[in-house]
Amino acid sequence: MARRLQCPCGEGFREETDDELVAKVQEHLAKEHPDHQYSRDEILFLAY
Structure with a gap:
């Protein structure tokens, strides 16, 4: 399943x-x- 993230x-x-x-x-x-700088966990937390 694809994951998405929108940068501000x-x-x-x-x-x-x-x-x-x-x-x-x-x-x-x-x-x-x-x-x-964001860790892998922080990026994945923000992703949907």
């Missing part, structure tokens, strides 16, 4: 696995929001 900046993510979602979100955070 407007960027949306929809990935098929938790691992893919976490990787994409962490990549986005590193590039666009380097002062914000």
Whole structure:
């Protein structure tokens, strides 16, 4: 089942696995929001 997460900046993510979602979100955070870091558990908690 696909998981989704919407960043407050407007960027949306929809990935098929938790691992893919976490990787994409962490990549986005590193590039666009380097002062914000979230753990795998925090990202998955925010995902739906």
